[in-house]
Amino acid sequence: MKFYVASSFxxxxxxxxxxxxxxxxGWHxxxxxxxxxxxxxLEALQKIGTLEKQAVADSDVVIVILPGGKGSHIELGMAIAWQKKTFLYSPNFEAMDMETTSTFYHLPxxxxxxxSVExxxxxxxxxxxEF
Known part of the structure; x- marks a missing residue:
């Protein structure tokens, strides 16, 4: 399986x-x-953005670790749109808090x-x- 992990620094x-x-x-x-x-x-942003976009496209699984920034949420959107297996890790339950959650976190x-990480x-x- 190939994977990508999105998050903030x-x-x-x-x-x-x-x-x-x-x-x-054994994952890649x-x-x-x-x-x-x-x-x-701006040139560095473009280069990194291109690499990250390709990494999401090449992945079977995308993991988004909260809290994430703008880029993480764009990567989440790409993963959903490209029908990747998508996991949202919410260690502090941000995904369940109505003040900090997003509608896209709750898609089926x-x-x-x-x-824990484990x-x-x-x-x-x-x-x-299963796949």
Whole structure:
């Protein structure tokens, strides 16, 4: 399986942890944006955006870790539109709070996960073995 993990820079360590655990299960990471520094020019934004868009397109599974920024939510939209298996990790239950949630979090094709990273990985592996 090929996967991509979307989130914000503040969650870089969680993104790396999720990626490592999936790769230990034989999965392929389509793009590791955590290796980047923050973009400091419009050209850099375009280059990174192109790579991230391609990574979502190439993935079987997209994982979005909250809280996420603008880019994460665009990647969530692409994943839904391209009918990727989509998992939303909401460790602080933001997805269930009416003040912070989004209608798109609650689409039937989005699996909302809470709890530990290990529980997230377990859910992803169990759901994807059905396909």
């Amino acid at each position: 503040q969650n870089k360590e969680i993104v790396r942890s999720v990626s490592e655990k999936l790769m230990k299960n 990471h389509t793009y590791d944006w955590t290796q980047n520094n923050r973009a400091c020019s 094709e989005v699996w909302i996960c809470a709890g 529980e997230l990985i377990s859910t992803i592996l169990s759901v994807t073995t």
